[in-house]
Amino acid sequence: xxxxxxxxxxxxxxxxxxxxxxxxxxxxxxxxxxxxxxxxxxxxxxxxxxxxxxxxxxxxxxxxxxxxxxxxxxxxxxxxxxxxxxxxxxxxxxxxxxxxxxxxxxxxxxxxxxxxxxxxxxxxxxxxxxxxxxxxxxxxxxxxxxxxxxxxxxxxxxxxxxxxxxxxxxxxxxxxxxxxxxxxxxxxxxxxxxxxxxxxxxxxxxxxxxxxxxxxxxxxxxxxxxxxxxxxxxxxxxxxxxxxxxxxxxxxxxxxxxxxxxxxxxxxxxxxxxxxxxxxxxxxxxxxxxxxxxxxxxxxxxxxxxxxxxxxxxxxxxxxxxxxxxxxxxxxxxxxxxxxxxxxxxxxxxxxxxxx
Amino acid sequence: xxxxxxxxxxxxxxxxxxxxxxxxxxxxxxxxxxxxxxxxxxxxxxxxxxxxxxxxxxxxxxxxxxxxxxxxxxxxxxxxxxxxxxxxxxxxxxxxxxxxxxxxxxxxxxxxxxxxxxxxxxxxxxxxxxxxxxxxxxxxxxxxxxxxxxxxxxxxxxxxxxxxxxxxxxxxxxxxxxxxxxxxxxxxxxxxxxxxxxxxxxxxxxxxxxxxxxxxxxxxxxxxxxxxxxxxxxxxxxxxxxxxxxxxxxxxxxxxxxxxxxxxxxxxxxxxxxxxxxxxxxxxxxxxxxxxxxxxxxxxxxxxxxxxxxxxxxxxxxxxxxxxxxxxxxxxxxxxxxxxxxxxxxxxxxxxxxxxxxxxxxxxxxxxxxxxxxxxxxx
Numbered sequence: 001x002x003x004x005x006x007x008x009x010x011x012x013x014x015x016x017x018x019x020x021x022x023x024x025x026x027x028x029x030x031x032x033x034x035x036x037x038x039x040x041x042x043x044x045x046x047x048x049x050x051x052x053x054x055x056x057x058x059x060x061x062x063x064x065x066x067x068x069x070x071x072x073x074x075x076x077x078x079x080x081x082x083x084x085x086x087x088x089x090x091x092x093x094x095x096x097x098x099x100x101x102x103x104x105x106x107x108x109x110x111x112x113x114x115x116x117x118x119x120x121x122x123x124x125x126x127x128x129x130x131x132x133x134x135x136x137x138x139x140x141x142x143x144x145x146x147x148x149x150x151x152x153x154x155x156x157x158x159x160x161x162x163x164x165x166x167x168x169x170x171x172x173x174x175x176x177x178x179x180x181x182x183x184x185x186x187x188x189x190x191x192x193x194x195x196x197x198x199x200x201x202x203x204x205x206x207x208x209x210x211x212x213x214x215x216x217x218x219x220x221x222x223x224x225x226x227x228x229x230x231x232x233x234x235x236x237x238x239x240x241x242x243x244x245x246x247x248x249x250x251x252x253x254x255x256x257x258x259x260x261x262x263x264x265x266x267x268x269x270x271x272x273x274x275x276x277x278x279x280x281x282x283x284x285x286x287x288x289x290x291x292x293x294x295x296x297x298x299x300x301x302x303x304x305x306x307x308x309x310x311x312x313x314x315x316x317x318x319x320x321x322x323x324x325x326x327x328x329x330x331x332x333x334x335x336x337x338x339x340x341x342x343x344x345x346x347x348x349x350x351x352x353x354x355x356x
Numbered sequence: 357x358x359x360x361x362x363x364x365x366x367x368x369x370x371x372x373x374x375x376x377x378x379x380x381x382x383x384x385x386x387x388x389x390x391x392x393x394x395x396x397x398x399x400x401x402x403x404x405x406x407x408x409x410x411x412x413x414x415x416x417x418x419x420x421x422x423x424x425x426x427x428x429x430x431x432x433x434x435x436x437x438x439x440x441x442x443x444x445x446x447x448x449x450x451x452x453x454x455x456x457x458x459x460x461x462x463x464x465x466x467x468x469x470x471x472x473x474x475x476x477x478x479x480x481x482x483x484x485x486x487x488x489x490x491x492x493x494x495x496x497x498x499x500x501x502x503x504x505x506x507x508x509x510x511x512x513x514x515x516x517x518x519x520x521x522x523x524x525x526x527x528x529x530x531x532x533x534x535x536x537x538x539x540x541x542x543x544x545x546x547x548x549x550x551x552x553x554x555x556x557x558x559x560x561x562x563x564x565x566x567x568x569x570x571x572x573x574x575x576x577x578x579x580x581x582x583x584x585x586x587x588x589x590x591x592x593x594x595x596x597x598x599x600x601x602x603x604x605x606x607x608x609x610x611x612x613x614x615x616x617x618x619x620x621x622x623x624x625x626x627x628x629x630x631x632x633x634x635x636x637x638x639x640x641x642x643x644x645x646x647x648x649x650x651x652x653x654x655x656x657x658x659x660x661x662x663x664x665x666x667x668x669x670x671x672x673x674x675x676x677x678x679x680x681x682x683x684x685x686x687x688x689x690x691x692x693x694x695x696x697x698x699x700x701x702x703x704x705x706x707x708x709x710x711x712x713x714x715x716x717x718x719x720x721x722x723x724x725x726x727x728x729x730x731x732x733x734x735x
Binding site for chain 1: 399403404405451453508512513514515517518519521522523524525526529530650653656657660692693695696697698699700701702703705706709710712713
């Protein structure tokens with residue numbers, strides 16, 4: 001990760017924050033606005049961070065995964081479904097139901113990833129097509145089951161969506177969260193903390209363990225890895241599935257941490273954006289996290305602006321069209337992919353099936 | 357006399373071998389569809405439905421009456437255009453996931469020309485001018501919208517898969533802004549995000565009056581022939597296919613690769629934009645938010661099921677149109693949600709992509725032909 005790239009990230013985030021301060025300063029003090037923006041940015045970057053980590057595991061081993069979007073969507077649905085079942089059918093308390101939901105979501109991600117591994121490693125299907133299969137299947141299955149289970153007469157929940165057991169509770173970090181105003185940043189929900197922890201863990205695993213070395217070897221030069229006795233297939237399978245588990249946790253964010261309901265297509269392209277974050281982060285965990293924070297900041301601006309709708313100054317009137325800010329993450333992604341902020345280098349064997 | 361007989365025999369033999377080749381090419385896709393329907397039946401049964409009743413309803417809804425057939429044609433029309441759009445990029449070594457956005461923008465452009473242009477110009481246009489203008493606007497806007505990721509790919513290396521997806525979300529946002537704002541139907545009773553109705557002169561006439569089937573359906577076949585002609589009978593088509601097969605060889609042979617990449621995307625976007633324009637001018641007479649959602653991914657499945665060949669794409673589009681159309685009756689008869697069709701389509705795509713599964717299941721030993729499309733993020 002070079003400084004130029006971090007500089008760009010810091011600059012964009014600073015611009016997005018400044019816009020918010022400009023809009024809100026009539027009503028609220030800048031420090032409060034910046035703090036609230038930071039807290040929101042970190043929280044909404046969570047699925048992007050996890051998606052990017054998922055991509056890193058897969059692609060460092062040489063498997064392109066554009067199915068992250070579908071894995072997240074399926075995980076969001078099945079995690080939510082599991083939490084409702086545990087809560088309503090098996091009469092678990094809300095918190096254990098939610099935890100069970102998270103486990104189910106993570107496993108769902110892993111299961112879909114297993115399918116991706118089967119397609120791309122064993123059957124050597126073009127990996128972008130394999131990922132597309134995952135995405136289409138996920139949309140179909142979640143849409144079908146959502147309607148079949150909740151909106152059909154005579155279905156399990158009697159054509160009525162039961163109350164979900166809420167969202168995961170906030171956890172305040174002792175001492176840090178007790179600071180006035182800025183303490184708010186350290187008061188987040190568990191998946192958000194887990195994502196940050198996993199960034200560090202992934203960095204360690206990838207660059208300081210034997211497993212990480214093997215993974216990178218398989219992604220850069222599978223034949224060389226094969227020659228020294230590493231099973232390319234096994235390493236790829238494992239990494240794709242680990243990536244799937246990460247994507248699954250990212251999916252859990254949508255229905256168990258952010259809100260407590262499911263909507264068809266609710267991942268809304270986050271899986272794809274997280275791939276852009278991965279690319280911009282040059283396939284490194286910390287780089288990807290920083291890139292995810294840009295998108296988080298853009299989304300935080302959109303969220304926070306709704307509280308200040310009436311006081312937007314006339315020179316920023318264009319922002320009143322919420323669509324304009326809504327476009328920011330997508331346009332940013334395209335700009336980043338042009339490489340004008342610095343070229344990135346993917347693993348050498350990325351996307352190529354390995355033939356013995 | 358003898359010679360004549362011999363040449364006649366040769367002719368029939370060549371026809372026979374062509375038919376046999378076509379059947380062999382269709383074997384795997386057909387078995388994939390069959391396997392997907394079987395698996396879909398299992399899913400229906402697991403979800404507490406009756407698969408046989410469901411499929412009977414599906415078939416009735418798709419082919420059971422003149423109206424059903426007309427509706428199947430109506431559903432298939434945009435699928436043919438969009439499927440051709442995606443398969444064209446596959447032939448050129450690109451992957452256009454953005455057909456959905458290109459289609460939506462084509463529809464918006466055609467609708468605008470259809471309802472607003474006479475007012476802007478201050479004169480009424482005759483059908484012979486107005487209708488081609490509306491359709492042309494859809495084609496041009498679709499082409500420009502797709503040329504952007506094409507140019508980004510050619511000149512910066514930004515990968516078209518992510519860029520076309522990003523542009524889908526951008527177009528979804530922009531179109532919903534347009535349909536809720538400047539282009540919203542001003543009728544005081546209207547609460548829906550949609551444009552006003554287009555001028556009578558900008559509409560494609562229906563073929564048989566009470567039915568909705570319109571001349572866009574035969575046009576789709578014509579365009580399919582045109583795409584075939586372009587790909588296999590013109591220099592441009594040869595260049596597109598060469599870039600798709602081996603980009604290095606194409607460069608070495610003196611083909612201007614960057615230009616071809618942009619052009620391939622633009623042509624693909626033109627076809628997707630045409631799909632949107634035909635929907636507006638031939639069927640709905642306006643553009644409404646949400647009508648085009650899902651077309652992009654369906655088009656990918658259609659292109660792959662049709663083995664990216666125009667004829668295969670037409671057949672696959674007819675199948676998908678029939679399923680989408682029949683699903684409504686299936687839901688009415690058996691209360692199985694229409695969304696099961698998306699599951700079945702995903703399974704079809706799965707079995708087409710991983711044809712080794714199908715080969716293994718049915719013990720087929722036909723030589724394997726690997727479809728190599730896009731790989732990695734390089735380029």
